[in-house]
Amino acid sequence: MTTTSSSSSSPSCNLPQFLITIVALSCTFVSLASLLSATAAAAAAETTTSTATTLPKIEVDDSNTNLVLASRLGLIIQVGTELESSEEGVMNDDDEGQEQAPSVVSVFLGGVDLVAALSDIAEGAEAVLLAARNYDDPQAPNNAVPSLLAMTDLAPPLPPTTPPLLHPFVASDSDGYLHIQATTGSVYFPADALLVNNNVNLTATLTSLAGSVLELKGRLSFLTGGATNVPIAPFSFATPPWPRLSRSPSGNDIGLEDDALDQGGLVADGDGNLFILPHDMQHGRVEVNVGDLGDDSAQADDSDSDPGIFAVGGVNVLGTLDRVRSALDEATERLFSCxxxxxxxxxxxxxxxxxxxxxxxxxxxxxxxxxxxxxxxxxxxxxxxxxxxxxxxxxxxxxxxxxxxxxxxxxxxxxxxxxxxxxxxxxxxxxxxxxxxxxxxxxxxxxxxxxxxxxxxxxxxxxxxxxxxxxxxxxxxLSPSKVTTLSFKNVLRIGQIYMFENALQALDFGNITTITGTVNIRDHDMQSLSFRPVQRVGGIDLSLGASLTSLDMATVIRVDTFITLDQTKLQQLNFGALRYIGGSLTLSRNHLYEIDFGLLDYVGENIALSNMLALVAITFGKLRHVEGSLIFTDTQQMRELVLEPVQSIGNNLQIMRHGSLRVVHMSSLTRVGGEVRLAVTGLDRVHCGSLQHVGQSFIARAHLALASLNCSQLTQVGKSFDVSNSLQLTSVDLSRLQRVNDSLLLASTGLTTLAAPRLRVVNANVLARNTMLQHVDFSSLEEVGGSLQLGGNSLRNLTLGRLRSVQLGIVLSGGKLESIDVSTLELLTGGLFLDGNHLTSIAFGPLTRVKGALRLEENRLTHVDFGAISQVDGDLRLDGNLFTTISLANITHINGQLNLSNSPNLVSITLGPGNLTVLHSVILTNTPLLSLFDCQGKLTATCVDILPRHTTLMNCPPPC
Known part of the structure; x- marks a missing residue:
């Protein structure tokens, strides 16, 4: 492969020196690679990508989740190089053709200093191989082992900048290399960053190789009887916690909550550190894809099988891994081979x-x-x-x-x-x-x-x-057993720990820092348990610990799957340094009176807290995201629940069956992907806080004590909003609610005012039958997919000035309504029921057909304007009103009964120029019509009921 240093080529780069945003392009998604196999050389496999590109790219893949760094020939990372500028605006190179040495090389991959780890592993592997050669063949003349670190003469590009560059930068040169440089600080990759070239997961591979070195050292110690003259250099491999992305090493805040970080990409802080983050901070990863990308351009290298160079501070990462693997393979053969x-x-x-x-x-x-x-x-x-x-x-x-x-x-x-x-x-x-x-x-x-x-x-x-x-x-x-004391002593790595039905009283995790499986210890006799020094564990189940009163998780940073604590005597629980739970957290039937979530900021599935009768306080610490449900049920002492600082719940929020709970504050919560369900008998106040979106239903019905519900920031509900049958409820704030995708149910409450001034769409029913209701503001309502039911209340006026469509009828019967505005109504299915109110007038607009009954009887109407209505599919009931004349001029079809009876002032009926067809009868009883009523042959009906018969019908259907 031909390589070009910065001294012999100029960078062809139009990216900004301080890159915060990225160009969103499409890239093939590459799945997480497995560890290097014991027989495969790290740098020999063929690159597994089909992305074609002529120059290196920084992209977001098709899922809009992962950040992909693709480079045709390689990736060069340099940190801490002192940059100087010349008068021409380009960097000086005092020694032509020589690489400029870095002052500091710090590239962190998932919390591991990559070069330091490579150096440690290489040094340990060198010593192990030398000792293995000496043991296998002490007289061999060539037992010396050269350095396993593979170096490269590739230097970073020199950016054309005046004055000297002060910030990290990313550049791609014309030879197909991608360059990442931090001037004074460090470069940080997340824990699941993936080097796609050769399908190598670097973090896992480093851990695996380190384990192999330790194992071979142990083998040597056994073979030599623990002799002290075995020449093995000191070896250490530490995996410190990945630094919180909201902080640089110096402590300066780089703003995890800022939009730039939320969008992922490349973000630099003021200390010269460069953070390379996935586009989706919760689910994404960074893919570093170097080598042959299928480029058939003129610039492509002729060697299609070349894996490309991943260089960090002059160290060829894949080349070093290849050398270390070969050395360990040889040592294994010499020490273990029969x-x-x-x-x-x-x-x-x-x-x-x-x-x-x-x-x-x-x-x-x-x-x-x-x-x-x-x-x-x-x-x-x-x-x-x-x-x-x-x-x-x-x-x-x-x-x-x-x-x-x-x-x-x-x-x-x-x-x-x-x-x-x-x-x-x-x-x-x-x-x-x-x-x-x-x-x-x-x-x-x-x-x-x-x-x-x-x-x-x-x-x-x-x-x-x-x-x-x-x-x-x-x-x-180990299940069942009579073991009372257990120590893992020298164990460094372990998978699942499964101990049921045991007499265990004391457990020591020894030197274990990572448990890849679940710690499943059920039905035990331990009074206390410390996880020290464990930092990462696959899962935890300590259920049925009838004696467990103390749990120390101070060193645990990550739990990959779940935590279950059921039926213990724990009274306090502090999660200490724990920041991540990949699955569910289940706490039930414990003696807990206080729970502190500490530094925990992510739960991948559900949080279920139930049947803890002594619980009085929950502090959610730094928890912001719950991907599943938050289910909190069955306490007796807790009076107030504050969800601060939780911002999102992926599925349901359920708060049910609490004997003393009076107040719920949702505080910083902005989104619930599933339903919100509140079922607490004594609940008095609910503050929705910042809640804007509920993916399914919001249900808080049948609360006998609920007086106030403040959801002033709520804009959308995915299914129903239901707070019905809460007779003490006198205040509901829905001032920003715009859409309810199912029903809006507020019936049988103590509300006097119902205001949703921005509500535009309800896809099912609106039900608010309350005897105390005096004022309703639906001034922006445009569509109702079901029925609009506001009957049996104390409303005087109702303005529906933007309502265009109702699918299953409007029902406002039996109230005190004096005026209503339905002038914008265009589609009405299911009928209009305004009977039994105090209306004096009503006017329709563009509505041409009522797909159901139109019932205006038993009001005080003196004027009715039917607007564009030409057809009523059910009865047209106008009886029991006060008008003197009624015009049916535009109506041509009534597919039911026409009833104008019991109208003491009616003296005139106006028909239109066309024919009016009434499917059933026309009722004109108890009206003071003139002695002669001429239908002019325009009225078709089964009969006309005109009792008492003081009016003579002319050109009309027969009398009933």
């Missing part, structure tokens, strides 16, 4: 099999069946599984140092007889150690350093367990 391994299986129950292995003096076999026998004890290696004979009582491993598969001593049809285990020289088991359903009372793992899978002691008689030299363990199962 020179005379057969592909045959040793069957301890078969004489011929035993003799064949013994005669050939094999030190390793493929597998072992019906273990054990004297021949097995002479071996040093088993490639695959060891199957233990069911009649075995004392299990021994003799000289065996490595079993690549599992030790299988669980029998499906009846329990085994194993009562003692001697691991002898065994150091490594590649998969599981399964002693389930045996009679083991005491277990000492001795020199075993690594178990890749599960250590399963299910249903034994274990009273004592000693983890010995064990440093790495997949999962641990």
């Amino acid at each position: 020179k005379n391994t057969t592909t045959a299986t040793l069957d301890c129950s078969d004489t011929m099999s035993r003799e064949a292995i013994s005669t050939s003096q094999y030190c390793g076999v493929q597998a072992v069946a019906h273990c054990c026998c004297p021949t097995f004890l002479t071996l040093s290696r088993v490639v695959q599984d060891v199957h233990v004979e069911r009649t075995t009582q004392a299990l021994e491993f003799g000289k065996i140092t490595e079993i690549g598969g599992s030790i299988l001593a669980r029998f499906s049809d009846e329990p085994g007889l194993i009562s003692s285990v001697d691991f002898g020289g065994l150091q490594r088991v590649g998969r599981h150690v399964d002693f389930g359903y045996n009679a083991i009372t005491s277990l000492d793992l001795g020199g075993v350093r690594s178990i890749g899978g599960k250590l399963d002691l299910y249903k034994n008689l274990i009273e004592v367990i000693d983890f010995g030299a064990l440093t790495s363990l997949g999962d641990f199962v």
Whole structure:
């Protein structure tokens, strides 16, 4: 591959020196890569991207979630280089062709100083390889090991700037390299940043390689008997917590809550630090994609298989990983290899099999069946599984140092007889150690350093367990047991811890900082438990701890899945340094009286708090986002709930069945993706705070004590808004509500005023039948997808001046309504029911058809203007009013009854020029019509009822 330094080429770059925003382009989404395999070289795999580009790009992928840095030939990161400018406005290079040395190199990948970690791992791998060569062949003349750090002569571009550059910058040059430079501080990638070139997850790979170095050091120590003259350099690999994105190392706030950070991209602070953040801060990641991008342009390199260079402070990251992996592979071969391994299986129950292995003096076999026998004890290696004979009582491993598969001593049809285990020289088991359903009372793992899978002691008689030299363990199962004290001693890495039905009183996590699985300890006798020094754990379930009164989680920063604490005696709970829970948090049936969420700022699924009768206070600390539901039920002492600083809840907010709760403050909460459900008998006040959006329903019905509901910032409800049957409710603030996608239900309350002046759309019913209601403001209402029901109240006036459409009718019967404005109504399905009010006049506008009945009877109408109405699909009821004349001039069809009876002042009816067809009868009884009523042949009906018969009908349908 041809490389070009800054001294021989000028950058072709039009990006700003201080880049905060990014160009949003489309990019192929690349899934999270697995660790480097033990046999694959890190830099040999072909780049897995189909993105075609001629120059490096900074993009947002199609999901608008991830930030993608794509570079055809490579990525160069340089930090702390002193930048100087010349009179021509370009950087000076005092020594032509020489790379300018950085003063500080700090690139943090998920909290790990990348170059420091590479240096530590390389140094440790060098020492291990040298010791392995000396052990395997002490007389070899070439046992020296060169440095494993792969250096590159690529230098960062020199930006044309005067005066000297003071901020981090990003540039792409004409040779296909992407350059990222921070002038004085550090470059930060998030924990899940991904180097797509060769599908390498850098953070996980560094951890894996560090573990391999430690394991090989342990192997050397065993082989040499712990001799102090083994030349191994000190090795350390620390994973400090990823710094909070809202702070730079110097403490200056870079504003996590600012729009720039919320949008992701590249953000710089005033100290010269550069933060490379995903576009979606909660779900996204940064993908660094270097190497061949399928570019067929003239500038493309001819070597299509070249993986590209990822250079940090002059260190070639992939090249270094490749060298370290090769060194560790060689050391592993020298330290673990058995020179005379057969592909045959040793069957301890078969004489011929035993003799064949013994005669050939094999030190390793493929597998072992019906273990054990004297021949097995002479071996040093088993490639695959060891199957233990069911009649075995004392299990021994003799000289065996490595079993690549599992030790299988669980029998499906009846329990085994194993009562003692001697691991002898065994150091490594590649998969599981399964002693389930045996009679083991005491277990000492001795020199075993690594178990890749599960250590399963299910249903034994274990009273004592000693983890010995064990440093790495997949999962641990101990259930039930009589163990009272347990220490993980030297264990550094472990998966799931599964202990049910045990007598455990004390548990020490030893040196474990990361538990990749769940700590599942149920039905135990512990009074206290400390997770120190654990920083990250897959999940926690400490249920059925009838004696547990103290829980120390001070060092835990992250829980990947869930926390469940059910039926304990905990009285206080402080989450300390915990910032992230990937799944649910469940606290139930505890003795807690106080909960402090501390630094916790994200929960990926539900928070369920229930049946804690003594609880009096919850402090949500820094919690801002709950991706699932927040469910809070069944307390007796708590009087006030404040959700500050929670900003969003992805699913439901449910607050139910609290004996003493009087006030709910939603405070900073702006969005609930599901429903809000309040069901608390004694609830007096609800403050929705900043709540703007509810994805489903807002339900607070049947609250006998609820007097005030302030939702002044609420703009949209995804389903229904229901606070009905709350008779003491006298105040509801919906002043910014614009849309309800289902029903608006406020019936049977004590409201005298209902104001929603910005409400435009209700997709289902509006129901507010309240006898005390005197004023309604729906002045912006345009559409009602169901019915509008405001009957049985004390309303005098109702203005619906923008209402255009009602799908299932308007019902305002039996009130005190004196005036109503429906002049903008264009579509009415289901009828209009205004009967039994005090109306004196009504005027319709562009409405041409009433798809239902039009009922205006029993009012005080003196004037009716039917506007453009030509058809009424049900009855037209005008009886019991005070008009003297009525004009039906525009109406041509009434598909029901026309009733003008009991109108004491009616003397004239005006028909239009066309024919009026009434499907049923025309009722004119008890009206003072003139002695002659001429229908002029324009009225079609089954009959005309005109009792008393003092009026003569002419050219009309027959009398009824």
